[in-house]
Amino acid sequence: MTGERKTILDVRDLQIVLPAGGDRAYALSDFSLTVGEGEIVCLVGESGSGKSLAANAVMRLLPEPHVRVSRGTIRLDGQDLLALPEADMRAIRGDRMAMIFQEPMTALNPQKSVGWQIDEVLKLHTRLSKAERKARTLEILGDVHIPDPASTYNAYPHQISGGQRQRVMIAMALVLKPQLIIADEPTTALDVTTQKQILKLIKDLQQAQGTGILFITHDFGVVAEIADRIAVLRLGEMVEQGPASQILLNPQHPYTQKLIAAVPALTPPPAKPVSNEPVVLEAKNLCKTFAARGGFLSGKRDPVMAVKDLSFQLRRGETLGVVGESGSGKTTVSRIVTRLLESDSGEVRIDGRDLLSASRSELRALRKDIQMVFQDPMASLNPRRRVVELIAQGPIVQGVARDAAHARARELLSLVELPPAAAERYPHEFSGGQRQRIGIARALAMEPRVIVADEPVSALDVSVQAQVLKLLADLRDRLHLSLLFVTHDLRVAAQLCDKVIVMSKGEIVEAGPTAAVFATPQHPYTRALLDSIPGRDWEPPVRDVA
Amino acid sequence: MTAPDTSSIASVSVPDMPLPPARGLVLWRRFRRNRAALLGLILFVVVVLMAALADVVTPGDPLRNAGPPLTAPLVLAANPLGTDQLGRDIMAGIFHGARISLVIGVVATLISIVIGIVIGAVAGYFGGKIDGALMRVTEAFQTIPSFILLLTLVAIFGSSIQNIVIAIGIVSWTAPARMVRAEFMSLRQREFVDAARNLGVSDLSIIFREILPNALPPVIVFASVVMATSILMESALAFLGLGDPNYASWGNMIGQGRAVLRTAWFCSVIPGVAILLTVLSFSLMGEGLNDALNPRQKK
Numbered sequence: 021m022t023g024e025r026k027t028i029l030d031v032r033d034l035q036i037v038l039p040a041g042g043d044r045a046y047a048l049s050d051f052s053l054t055v056g057e058g059e060i061v062c063l064v065g066e067s068g069s070g071k072s073l074a075a076n077a078v079m080r081l082l083p084e085p086h087v088r089v090s091r092g093t094i095r096l097d098g099q100d101l102l103a104l105p106e107a108d109m110r111a112i113r114g115d116r117m118a119m120i121f122q123e124p125m126t127a128l129n130p131q132k133s134v135g136w137q138i139d140e141v142l143k144l145h146t147r148l149s150k151a152e153r154k155a156r157t158l159e160i161l162g163d164v165h166i167p168d169p170a171s172t173y174n175a176y177p178h179q180i181s182g183g184q185r186q187r188v189m190i191a192m193a194l195v196l197k198p199q200l201i202i203a204d205e206p207t208t209a210l211d212v213t214t215q216k217q218i219l220k221l222i223k224d225l226q227q228a229q230g231t232g233i234l235f236i237t238h239d240f241g242v243v244a245e246i247a248d249r250i251a252v253l254r255l256g257e258m259v260e261q262g263p264a265s266q267i268l269l270n271p272q273h274p275y276t277q278k279l280i281a282a283v284p285a286l287t288p289p290p291a292k293p294v295s296n297e298p299v300v301l302e303a304k305n306l307c308k309t310f311a312a313r314g315g316f317l318s319g320k321r322d323p324v325m326a327v328k329d330l331s332f333q334l335r336r337g338e339t340l341g342v343v344g345e346s347g348s349g350k351t352t353v354s355r356i357v358t359r360l361l362e363s364d365s366g367e368v369r370i371d372g373r374d375l376l377s378a379s380r381s382e383l384r385a386l387r388k389d390i391q392m393v394f395q396d397p398m399a400s401l402n403p404r405r406r407v408v409e410l411i412a413q414g415p416i417v418q419g420v421a422r423d424a425a426h427a428r429a430r431e432l433l434s435l436v437e438l439p440p441a442a443a444e445r446y447p448h449e450f451s452g453g454q455r456q457r458i459g460i461a462r463a464l465a466m467e468p469r470v471i472v473a474d475e476p477v478s479a480l481d482v483s484v485q486a487q488v489l490k491l492l493a494d495l496r497d498r499l500h501l502s503l504l505f506v507t508h509d510l511r512v513a514a515q516l517c518d519k520v521i522v523m524s525k526g527e528i529v530e531a532g533p534t535a536a537v538f539a540t541p542q543h544p545y546t547r548a549l550l551d552s553i554p555g556r557d558w559e560p561p562v563r564d565v566a
Numbered sequence: 567m568t569a570p571d572t573s574s575i576a577s578v579s580v581p582d583m584p585l586p587p588a589r590g591l592v593l594w595r596r597f598r599r600n601r602a603a604l605l606g607l608i609l610f611v612v613v614v615l616m617a618a619l620a621d622v623v624t625p626g627d628p629l630r631n632a633g634p635p636l637t638a639p640l641v642l643a644a645n646p647l648g649t650d651q652l653g654r655d656i657m658a659g660i661f662h663g664a665r666i667s668l669v670i671g672v673v674a675t676l677i678s679i680v681i682g683i684v685i686g687a688v689a690g691y692f693g694g695k696i697d698g699a700l701m702r703v704t705e706a707f708q709t710i711p712s713f714i715l716l717l718t719l720v721a722i723f724g725s726s727i728q729n730i731v732i733a734i735g736i737v738s739w740t741a742p743a744r745m746v747r748a749e750f751m752s753l754r755q756r757e758f759v760d761a762a763r764n765l766g767v768s769d770l771s772i773i774f775r776e777i778l779p780n781a782l783p784p785v786i787v788f789a790s791v792v793m794a795t796s797i798l799m800e801s802a803l804a805f806l807g808l809g810d811p812n813y814a815s816w817g818n819m820i821g822q823g824r825a826v827l828r829t830a831w832f833c834s835v836i837p838g839v840a841i842l843l844t845v846l847s848f849s850l851m852g853e854g855l856n857d858a859l860n861p862r863q864k865k
Contacts, residue, residue, distance in 0.1 A: 355760075358764055360760050360763060383766070385766075387765065387766040388766070391764065392761070392764050394757040394760065395757070396757055399756045399757040399758060400756075400757035400758050400760070400761050401758055402758040402761075402762070402776055403758075403780065404780055413762070413765055413767070414765035414766070417766050417767050417771075418765075459761075462761070462765075466765065
């Protein structure tokens with residue numbers, strides 16, 4: 021970092037009002053932030069902290085008049101943005117400041133080719149001729165390391181991969197060499213290996229062009245990877261702001277300390293001695309192919325092999341992590357062992373009893389022993405049922421009397437640390453973390469031997485994530501459960517799992533005790549995966565947080 | 567910077583939640599907030615009262631001769647709304663006709679919604695070949711204009727009031743079926759359906775006890791539209807002279823009044839207004855129900 025930089029973005033005392041009747045009056049209050057030339061400022065906060073609204077306020081894209089700036093100034097290179105008429109603002113957007121969105125699929129127009137969309141930016145803001153525009157577009161596509169710019173120019177968004185789409189978004193943002201780029205969670209929807217490349221790309225291009233970047237994220241790993249300066253936001257209030265090294269290694273505000281403490285450490289706990297407990301869940305040679313349905317006129321497409329010849333064993337009291345990137349087949353595995361999806365071949369044994377060839381009535385009995393905790397705590401609870409009914413439903417189906425099942429459901433609520441009053445409420449009245457606890461209670465109600473957890477914390481904020489993981493680990497130890505834990509997040513896997521299997525394209529590329537796999541990965545894919553964990557070089561300060 | 571506050575992170579407990587108010591009460595409060603829906607409800611209550619009190623206010627057969635033919639309204643105390651060309655009291659016709667309209671509205675709607683739910687739910691939940699077969703049947707019904715089909719059915723089976731009600735139900739189930747199917751197709755992807763399967767809940771139970779309650783609100787709202795069109799269909803049949811001649815129905819009255827429209831406008835206009843207000847009441851209530859059944863609305 022070099023001494024004094026020119027300030028590109030200067031936000032002072034910004035206050036944004038929310039419509040009356042919301043959970044708070046202001047989305048943001050007394051929000052001040054500067055971004056200098058060639059500087060990456062990370063705005064960190066959990067969901068609902070107001071970080072995205074801050075970005076939209078700078079772009080003047082707030083859903084006015086319900087949500088509007090009520091006080092403060094926003095200056096871009098000395099020019100007051102809030103005072104500008106809308107027409108001038110349109111000229112600035114895309115030209116002098118640009119935005120990169122979280123979901124590149126929805127941020128690009130699916131009906132237009134990639135080249136057309138970048139060309140449009142140039143057409144709006146420059147007087148270049150058609151040939152010049154095309155040359156510039158191809159050049160910028162090359163700059164963002166798109167493998168074949170000429171063919172990508174004519175491709176439609178759905179024809180290129182997620183990482184490439186995000187590169188196109190970045191190209192669109194950079195094509196006019198803006199002074200400021202606002203990136204709103206630009207890598208959240210991407211796999212870790214892609215995320216690493218995109219972060220590197222953003223950093224390289226920013227250094228080459230001297231752009232100021234306001235980078236919005238919830239992920240401290242990403243922050244550690246990229247930030248020069250960090251601002252931490254909580255419920256619309258800035259709690260701490262400072263240079264990256266200071267905040268990451270020596271956070272002052274208790275909230276920042278808690279957020280950082282909630283980031284799971286990357287070093288797995290020391291391996292437990294080899295377990296001699298009996299095998300509870302065993303999968304042998306599982307295969308699953310998804311037949312791609314050809315359209316009426318488009319002919320047949322190739323079927324997709326989701327899982328290829330997969331075998332594993334899970335012992336009592338053990339946690340087996342299934343890690344991999346999207347499309348690796350890890351979710352398919354979780355659905356096959358719970359028989360929500362029929363396997364093409366292979367067998368799944370629970371305590372020696374075959375699950376895959378079980379008849380309808382046998383299956384109902386077997387389901388008791390293997391329960392699932394789902395990814396999306398909003399979608400996995402029937403919104404029309406009260407919590408007590410949700411939890412008691414399984415036992416009632418299995419033949420337990422209604423009153424007994426309800427009484428047991430109420431006991432389970434305290435086991436997952438929810439108050440008894442929660443029983444009579446509907447799911448939408450709870451926060452994400454609380455809903456996931458309800459999901460766990462529902463699984464426990466069946467007194468299963470195995471719990472299959474499919475990304476149970478990926479929809480939650482870090483601090484909540486830590487609590488839910490701790491609860492799962494506690495319950496596993498107290499109730500002697502076995503856990504099959506599917507996740508894309510290697511940090512989470514490191515903390516919770518005794519053993520991991522690493523999957524790529526439907527196959528296990530590496531398996532073993534977590535500590536060993538993380539310390540000395542054998543397979544190149546595992547190495548690449550571990551290498552891509554954002555902030556892997558950053559060791560969060562260990563402190564006692566009450 | 568503000569005072570350190572760690573509560574949002576540290577605590578997971580739900581701060582003592584008061585018990586939620588009863589569901590019915592919540593629905594009523596939401597419904598009440600929509601003024602237009604309240605007006606609809608009032609109109610509906612008036613129609614119900616007219617049907618209930620028909621024998622008290624206008625006793626006797628509404629089809630009998632009750633005064634001089636073609637008396638204008640507000641001329642004779644015995645026939646406040648006037649009489650038609652056969653001397654039948656229009657007020658009696660309106661009160662007794664309310665019964666027919668309500669019976670047709672409610673029963674035909676029930677028939678069409680039940681058929682629609684069953685077909686839509688099965689098609690949407692199972693998908694694949696079952697869906698294909700059921701949807702082809704639905705399309706077969708949809709390609710024939712519903713009123714033509716209704717005319718055909720009534721022409722074949724006769725125009726007794728029961729046949730008319732059943733026929734209206736049979737011609738109007740396709741739209742609810744498609745709606746339920748669409749709801750089921752999106753809902754069956756939701757994880758709570760997998761969760762229920764994982765607990766060992768049977769398909770039938772998942773369809774009717776897990777998914778259906780979630781799919782129902784738009785169907786209930788749509789039912790108000792079906793009710794309105796059912797009443798209109800019956801009126802249209804009666805207008806064409808295919809109504810059940812043994813009952814005083816608003817459609818019958820308009821159909822017969824048509825002959826004297828130039829000289830005695832009130833013979834058709836008064837039952838016409840009655841139909842208008844009844845249909846309006848259903849659609850206004852439908853809108854209110856839409857608000858009331860939306861769980862995202864405030865309590």
